[in-house]
Amino acid sequence: MPRRRSYDQYCAAARALDAVGDRWTLLIVRELLAGPRRYTDLHADLPGVSTDMLAGRLKDMEGAELVTRRRLPPPGPAYVYELTARGxxxxxxxQALATWGATALEEPRPTDAVRAHWFAIPLLRALAGTAEGVVQVTLPEGEFHLRVGGDGAPEYGDGPAGTAEAHLRTDTATCRALASGELxxxxxxxxxxxxxxxxxxxxRDPELAPATAPSV
Known part of the structure; x- marks a missing residue:
């Protein structure tokens, strides 16, 4: 059974925080928005979370109907976690949290972990109305891809895209500036x-023709 505590307030914001207000919960959602993940993959991309904490949060999220666990077929049977439609x-x-927090990002601290796909959420909004289709993004830390524009909902995934309508190569400092609206x-x-x-x-937009690649 979920171990979640409630604020016991008849308020929509309080009800939302009952479900996602615990430490690590929204960051687990961030990871699963990129697609189904195995427990070991989640743990690797959530540096700082203990195994007990991650297991407890996932159990709570299953109880709140935000996450489901599914067994993959052979030959390598394993379980993956994925978001429900509600999740x-x-x-x-x-996206709103990332926009609000973008201005607080300065140079990475010595203790900060960095993953390329963590820039996907702010870039979804930064590229809206500019790019369309699947955009593969390459940073020094790795690759991820976004789907923007068109009739479907925006989405992103870790790693390279199978096919992409556009390619963006840049660095984390530029991603930060794009996300905050500075650039x-x-x-x-x-x-x-x-x-x-x-x-x-x-x-194709002539203003966005290929320019000299940045040093990455």
Whole structure:
């Protein structure tokens, strides 16, 4: 049974925090928005969480119907965790949090872990209206891909895309500037801080023609 405590307040915000307000819960959602993950993969991409804490949070999230556990078929049977439809509706919540927190990101602290796909959520909003389709993003720390524009909901995944309409190569400092609104994609390309190739807004944009690749 879930070990969650309630605020016992008849308030929509309090009810939401009853479900996702515990430490690590929203960061687990962040990881699972990229697709189903095995427990070991979740633990690897949530540095700092103990195995007991992660197991407890996942159990609580299953009880709250945010997460389900599914067994993969042979030949390598294993369990994966994935978000329910209700869990996936937390993407706008994380986008709002990322927008609010972007201005607090300065240079990484010596103790900070960094994963490339952690920049996916803020970039979804930063690229909205600029790019369209699947965009593969390459950072020094790794690759991830986004789906923006069109009729479907925005989404992202860890690792390279099978096929992509556009490619963005840049660095974490530029991603941070894009996320906070300090820099637009066109400005990043024009100043050589990013290289972008592919479609923008459904067609190739001459303002975003490939520029000198940044040092990454």
């Amino acid at each position: 996936r509706t937390l993407l706008p919540v994380l 637009t994609l066109a400005q990043a390309v024009a100043t050589g801080r990013a290289e972008f190739t592919g479609r923008t807004g459904g067609a």
